[in-house]
Amino acid sequence: MVRTYFLLLWTWTRAAAAYPASFALMNLLGFVTAAIDVAVILVIFANTTTLAGFSRDEVLFLYGAAALAFTICDTFVSNIDRVSSHIRTGTLDTFLIRPVSAWIQLTADRFQITRLGRILQAALVLGYAITALGLDWRRGWMIPVMVLTGIVIFGALWTLAGAAQFVLTDAPEVVNAFTYGSYQLSQYPLGIYARDVVRGVTYVLPLAFVNWQPGLYVLGRDDPFGTPEYTRFAGPAAALVLALVAALAWRQGVRHYRSTGS
Amino acid sequence: MIELDQVGRSFKVKRNVVHAVRDLSFTVSAGEFVGYLGPNGAGKSTTIKMLCGILTPTTGRVRVAGLEPxxxxxxxxRRIGVVFGQRTTLWWDLPLKDSFELIRHLYRVERGAFAARLAELTETLDLGGFLRTPVRQLSLGQRMRGDLAAALLHAPDVLVLDEPTIGLDVVSKNGIRDFLKRLNAERGTTVLLTTHDLGDIERLCRRVMLIDHGRLAFDGTLGDLMATAPEESSIEEVVTRLYTGGASRSGTG
Known part of the structure; x- marks a missing residue:
């Protein structure tokens, strides 16, 4: 299964290389977009020294963690949000006649290797922040756990977005609010948002576990919203629950298609 | 090989229920070559999608190669090959050969068997001249031959074809027909073919099924089909009569 997935990635990469100019432009564009994200954070700190009580390097740490998880999913899973266009053009049928799961085929669909540059950029920001902060190394184990949790959460969100498109065939953009919107939200310390928003992304859509809750643990800080200590460690459980919900939704989506046709 | 037992399939279209297929029963035995005819919207594609498992029947039971699709x-x-004449399953920007390699992996075809099969298909479908050409640069006739080969690389027992000769010129059509005929005669592959080209039917199909308004309107040999109309009618006239309801709808099925 994993081998099939990577083989599909390789296939799409070679297909994309058939258009070298577009290939180069996408690379450039990806890099510029990522650079602007960091620039925004640096601009904010040119005017203030802290953001919701967090120093520049702490904010970069939180940003880097979310960005790393997000860009990995954006590269390897996000292609699934083209489901609706496959339904409209009828190409979904060609995926369904193959002896490989539709999820594998669709997450690899038209894979863009050029997005790898953004993963590297996110990793650099995170790496810089970790070094600059001089973190307590006994808490460092949480960093990979946090990134993995983030990957599962964003991957699940995209799967949900893909599943929703089986129903929202005519308005595929609606689901972008959840995927890209969630990322925008988790780029900054949640301390800058209102209490109700933070409650929502802790207990309903578990975005707080992408970087905020585990990040507080790594940084050795208390939650300004006063959540108990154990919530710092609840990330993996929350991610698993979300992944399960996403898997069920995806199954329902495919089943819905097979029972409605198009 | 293919069994449909009182299969029905309805769709909800803005509060109305449309019966694309209703109470459809037929059996296709191993090694048969069956033409599946019907006017546009009669339920041909719906039937085919149910055979591949892309659509779930609303009622009744479908079995293909002993499995419920x-x-x-x-x-x-892994057991059936499917060709949609109107859309390709090949990778648009890659050379034909690369699509085949990928299909080998997806279907887990053993390397030796694949090489032998590809050599055979390359010869019988005359693919040699464009195996290294990107699919987007192929002519429609070449692409269709490529699609046929792609559907057969895993040596399926059943081949389902949805309008495989659509848009092809006379020479390409004949090439495809000869190939299908040989495939059926020499390898014993069961073939179910939908088409609007009655030449396909005349040249290939011993048995013809005709579906209209989601029901089976005729099922019998080509000879039986011709016998439903006055003598010396052409196949076009015979089928027109059946599509427009000019003949009795009993048939022999």
Whole structure:
């Protein structure tokens, strides 16, 4: 299964290389977009020294963690949000006649290797922040756990977005609010948002576990919203629950298609 | 090989229920070559999608190669080949050969068997001249031959073709027909073919099924089909009579 997935990635990469100019432009564009994200954070700190009580390097740490998880999913899973266009053009049928799961085929669909540059950029920001902060190394184990949790959460969100498109065939953009919107939200310390928003992304859509809750643990800080200590460690459980919900939704989506046709 | 037992399939279209297929029963035995005819919107594609497991029937039971398609879709995929004449399953920007290699992996075809099969298909479908050409640069006739080869690389027992000769010139059509005829005669592959080209039917199909308004309107040999109309009618006239309801709808099925 994993081998099939990577083989599909390789296939799409070679297909994309058939258009070298577009290939180069996408690379450039990806890099510029990522650079602007960091620039925004640096601009904010040119005017203030802290953001919701967090120093520049702490904010970069939180940003880097979310960005790393997000860009990995954006590269390897996000292609699934083209489901609706496959339904409209009828190409979904060609995926369904193959002896490989539709999820594998669709997450690899038209894979863009050029997005790898953004993963590297996110990793650099995170790496810089970790070094600059001089973190307590006994808490460092949480960093990979946090990134993995983030990957599962964003991957699940995209799967949900893909599943929703089986129903929202005519308005595929609606689901972008959840995927890209969630990322925008988790780029900054949640301390800058209102209490109700933070409650929502802790207990309903578990975005707080992408970087905020585990990040507080790594940084050795208390939650300004006063959540108990154990919530710092609840990330993996929350991610698993979300992944399960996403898997069920995806199954329902495919089943819905097979029972409605198009 | 293919069994449909009182199969029905309805769709909800803005509060109305449309019966694309209703109470459809037929059996296709191993090694048969069956033409599946019907006017546009009669339910041909719906039937085919149910055979591949892309659509779940609303009522009744479907069996293909002993499997229930809707439940065992990915398992069944290894046993049947499917060609949609109107859309390709090949990778648009890659050389034909690369699509085949990928299909070998997806269907887990053993390397030796694949090489032998590809050599055979390259010869019988005359693919040699464009194996290294990107699919987007192929002519429609070449692409269709490529699609046929792609559907047969895993040596399926059943081949389902949805309008495989659509848009092709006379020479390309004949090439495809000869190939299908040989495939059926020499390898014993069961073939179910939908088409609007009655030449396909005349040249290839011993048995013809005709579906209209989602029901089976005729099932019998080509001779039986011709016998439903006055003598010396052409096949076009015979089929026109059946499509427009000019003949009795009993047939022999």
């Amino acid at each position: 809707a439940r065992r879709r990915t398992t069944l995929a």
